[in-house]
Amino acid sequence: MTDATATSKATISKLIPVAAPLALLAVLAAFPLLGPGPNGIRLLFVTLVWVTTSVAWNLLGGFAGQVSFGFAVFYGLGAYSTAMSLNAGLDRPVSLLIGAAVAVTASLFIGLPTFRLRGPYFAIATIGVSEAVRVVMTNVAVTGGASGYRLSEHGNFNQLLHFYTALSVAVIAVAVSIFVRRSKFGLALVAIREDEDAASDLGVNPFRTKLLAHALAAALTGAAGGVYTGYAAFIYPQGVFGFDISVAILLMPIIGGVGTVWGPVVGALVYGFVHEELIASFPQLHLLLYGSLLILIILFEPGGVMGLLGKIVRFARSRSGRGAHS
């Protein structure tokens, strides 16, 4: 191998981490222009909402290792409070911010008691809280209880507006994730995941750090719920607070690669597109399929799609490296 090709290869491998996301963003942004039809745009819209929640969950569950089964609380509260704000005549961005703020408030109320627990105890507590919130919301009269809440849309329905709102929020989520991963805060999160006591012995305040990560994740998940509501125009407790929402939000980063920046994005893209097909093809069986998928990933490739890709790249490199030497 000559020096020139070695240098250009090195430059290419440095450019990929920057170029690939930008290319993905360009494709996503241009997607509606490619004539996919309203149903194609709807599918990608929903997928982008999932990307946001998946990236958000990963901030707490991936970076900090705090596995929560309760993210439907933030999704649902974001959805309801955004819907109520829109109905009160507030702007869309303001309503989304209100949705995020309500979710953050909830995250603090949930985090203060539950972050005193560790590992599986924390996970179990989040299931309890999530179910409690769903039951309460099913019985609250102001929001229509079990029969749901309707958004009275003013003006004409504009699908592209919703699509680009979802894309913007997803981009913000990924940007937050990249920033956190590279920050001092991100270092503290990973230290907590690896050994909470050792992190504390070195000056990290684990409780406060986890609470902050929870709040940040809740804000993004709440906004995602709000984006979804704006589009769906009708929400009901089982739909946005359901346990299956919590499981889906946790499943996506695991499929893609937990604890990485891009794994949750990839996982959400896979889940978003496959989910509809699975529901349509196996309406009775799709949850069983997810369960089996989860077991397979955890057993054979805990790094998810990104972990698998990394292995393939390393394998290919070692092969080509050997080829150059022989």
Next chain:
Amino acid sequence: MAPILRLDRISKNFAGLAALKDVSFEVEEGGLFGLIGPNGAGKTTLLSVIAGSQAPSSGSITFRGRDFTGARSFRAVRSGIARTHQVPKPFRSLSVLENVEVGYRFGCDDRSASASKDAAQVLEWVGIGHLKQLPASRLSVGDLKRLELARTLAARPKLLLCDEVCSGLTETEAASVLRLLGEIRGAGTTILYVEHNLRAIMSICDRVIVMNYGQKLAEGPPEAMQNDPSVIEAYIGKAASI
């Protein structure tokens, strides 16, 4: 010199078990203190109580003139009390350098201390600078012990609590770690060194506290402790029973 650390009648109970009972002593600033005792004497528990990993059941801890009783460990380390663990607790997925960065970036409140060694320099100091890009999961036991020490030093402690930094090391490795402790002390850090191995501690400490069954048994210069009948009894039993 004024004591940097004062323990006053520290007790720690785990349910019905008294792990520490009325332990009192003072640590002079700038010294290298040994804390010895047989297995189960309460040495590590005492270290955990001083470092804030566990709250004492009663008694008080004064550090640099301020009451530190029951301070949480992240507060203790930011104020200058840092500990190592007997069994290293590395952040396995992080690189060696990142491990030390945690201590460097979170472990010290004192801005004026920032002029001292940064994370990479600390790694060079303890002798694992060449490993800084490796994930901590790939380190040998000896290097993990050094990483544990490096991380703690990066927090720029005024009082360093070392828990058996030599256990599990070969003789040569242990000797170089002991030399390092001497250097750390030379750089102005007070050290409280818990050790099971008597020989290690006698060679470098200027004062030794002996513990047994959660209580302070004796305190004094190493030579005196080596010949103290109660210390000998605690370690190897009564002379008559040999």
